Amino acid sequence: MVLMSDCSLFFPISQRAYVSKPLKELKHLEENLLISRTIVSKYPVRIEYTITDYCLSIDKVAKPMEEWGKGHKKKNSKQS
Numbered sequence: 001m002v003l004m005s006d007c008s009l010f011f012p013i014s015q016r017a018y019v020s021k022p023l024k025e026l027k028h029l030e031e032n033l034l035i036s037r038t039i040v041s042k043y044p045v046r047i048e049y050t051i052t053d054y055c056l057s058i059d060k061v062a063k064p065m066e067e068w069g070k071g072h073k074k075k076n077s078k079q080s
Contacts, residue, residue: 026049029049030049033052033054033055034051034052034054034055035049035050035051035052035055036049036050036052037049038050
């Protein structure tokens with residue numbers, strides 16, 4: 001992890017991005033097996049976080065929910 005001047009964290013998840021997340025949130029995600037933490041270098045301290053395969057398994061649930069939501073939205077717009 002690299003703390004930037006604007007207090008955001010260098011947080012690579014598949015594609016590199018700047019995400020301003022408190023360390024508490026990162027720890028919570030790690031404890032719940034949603035991200036993994038890798039210490040890249042000790043000096044300067046650099047820690048990378050990546051999404052776990054377990055986290056990506058939510059796609060099996062999220063995609064059907066997304067499709068249902070799209071259908072629901074179309075159904076509601078026809079009734080209006």
